[in-house]
Amino acid sequence: MKKSDLKVIRGGAADVSPGGDREFISAYATNSRLMGVFVVHIHWEQKTHPGMGVDPALLGVSGLGDTVDLHQFFYMETTEIGIESYKSVWGEAAIRLMETEQSMTGGLGAKKIDLSEREARLLIRKCAEYNKRFGERLPEGESEYMFLLNEPVGEPEGVEWDTLFAKICVSPENEYELINYFLMRYFAADDDAVRYLSARNHTGGFPDPWREPDTLCLNKTRIHREENGDQSYICESLIENGSGHRIIVSEIGVFGAKVASFRIINSFAISGAETAMKLERPEFITVYEIFTDPEKAMEHLDARYLAAMQRDTDAGRLYLRFNDNNDHMRRTVFRLNDDVKGMIYVTDEAQLVLAAYSLSLIHRLEREAQGWPFCRQLLPIAKYEFKEDIFYDFVRADTGDFIHYVNDVCDFDPEDR
Numbered sequence: 001m002k003k004s005d006l007k008v009i010r011g012g013a014a015d016v017s018p019g020g021d022r023e024f025i026s027a028y029a030t031n032s033r034l035m036g037v038f039v040v041h042i043h044w045e046q047k048t049h050p051g052m053g054v055d056p057a058l059l060g061v062s063g064l065g066d067t068v069d070l071h072q073f074f075y076m077e078t079t080e081i082g083i084e085s086y087k088s089v090w091g092e093a094a095i096r097l098m099e100t101e102q103s104m105t106g107g108l109g110a111k112k113i114d115l116s117e118r119e120a121r122l123l124i125r126k127c128a129e130y131n132k133r134f135g136e137r138l139p140e141g142e143s144e145y146m147f148l149l150n151e152p153v154g155e156p157e158g159v160e161w162d163t164l165f166a167k168i169c170v171s172p173e174n175e176y177e178l179i180n181y182f183l184m185r186y187f188a189a190d191d192d193a194v195r196y197l198s199a200r201n202h203t204g205g206f207p208d209p210w211r212e213p214d215t216l217c218l219n220k221t222r223i224h225r226e227e228n229g230d231q232s233y234i235c236e237s238l239i240e241n242g243s244g245h246r247i248i249v250s251e252i253g254v255f256g257a258k259v260a261s262f263r264i265i266n267s268f269a270i271s272g273a274e275t276a277m278k279l280e281r282p283e284f285i286t287v288y289e290i291f292t293d294p295e296k297a298m299e300h301l302d303a304r305y306l307a308a309m310q311r312d313t314d315a316g317r318l319y320l321r322f323n324d325n326n327d328h329m330r331r332t333v334f335r336l337n338d339d340v341k342g343m344i345y346v347t348d349e350a351q352l353v354l355a356a357y358s359l360s361l362i363h364r365l366e367r368e369a370q371g372w373p374f375c376r377q378l379l380p381i382a383k384y385e386f387k388e389d390i391f392y393d394f395v396r397a398d399t400g401d402f403i404h405y406v407n408d409v410c411d412f413d414p415e416d417r
Helices: 094-105 117-134 142-150 158-167 175-187 191-197 272-278 294-304 359-370 391-396 402-410
Strands: 022-030 037-047 067-077 082-090 112-114 215-225 231-241 244-255 258-270 283-290 309-312 316-322 333-335 340-347 351-356 378-386
Touching: 022 067, 022 117, 037 094, 037 117, 067 094, 067 117, 067 142, 082 094, 082 117, 082 142, 117 142, 117 158, 158 191, 175 191, 175 215, 175 231, 175 244, 175 258, 231 258, 244 272, 258 272, 283 359, 283 402, 294 316, 294 340, 340 359, 340 391, 351 359, 351 391, 351 402, 378 402, 391 402
Parallel strands: none
Antiparallel strands: 022 037, 022 112, 037 067, 067 082, 215 231, 215 333, 231 244, 244 258, 283 351, 283 378, 309 316, 316 340, 340 351
16 A cells, blocks of 8 residues: 555635735655655745635624635655645644645644745645646645735746755665665656755666556665676566556666666566566564444544544544655665554444554554553454454455354454464
């Protein structure tokens, strides 16, 4: 599952137009551009006026002509959408501001990088161009942010844009991190990021990627040394595209913290069974019965895990918790979901399902559950260790009973043990 598959739930005030006079206060972007997603936040001081469509008294000001804070958040997806979602917070609403910020940025594992007003405007306009290119509508709330697209800002010069792009990208700390980011963006057909990660004199010298964005699911990198002492890296990449999965074997040369050479050695399709074997890893699952209304449990989890990605399914609600960083990009073996700290699934059939990829992580989730207000209404009914992923298959199924699902799929009953 990709982060871009998950739904970001829009909140904040109703659509109101800033209009009138405004003053720029501050802005930042997350430095997660190489993951294919990032967030821009802009803080304005806005004068109230009749066309705002909201009672100034509700914003904590005495009347028209006073100033009120406006915080704008833009969630950017750079390979298929552009500006994916927008949220705003009006007035001095510290708790709502924190909740909105965490819901937008919490799953990115990134740092905040200060921006000037011009830099923030340029990034928003650039991503709006992606919306047009991909045929995607701009998100709701256009009346609030359309001035950012309509007011002239001037085209950036090449050096200015390159400098700005570098600000929203993390600097790879080792060559494996560089290679993993490069292959992720290359297979996603993300030309801007590929150019950024490439040595200048080699830009445009690589084989053209597939034009449809593909997902890098797994990459294994090893050092290759020639007899003359030259060193390169051999990569075996498992990618997912619209028609299935492929293995791409490539050779990458690195010079000066950039990719200096890249060639594809082999490429071939693999079956679903072969894909499952390649992606095989342990998965630990604990199942509880909930002796309270599942909706009440969801309300608590909504408030507790603001930074988690949420996804409503036909059978419940999934909370996907991510690590606070993207250190998994630095490993010789990269897995797409290695940034996942744990999964929490509340089903309509009154089950709570916890899932993680290690014993330490599932034990941490279990300890957290013991501290929830409704923990006395939780009864553990089963624990599993699987040799391969099964949790997401369950989430995609139209059932909210994990025990029955396992019995049907695996012909396995924990009471037989």
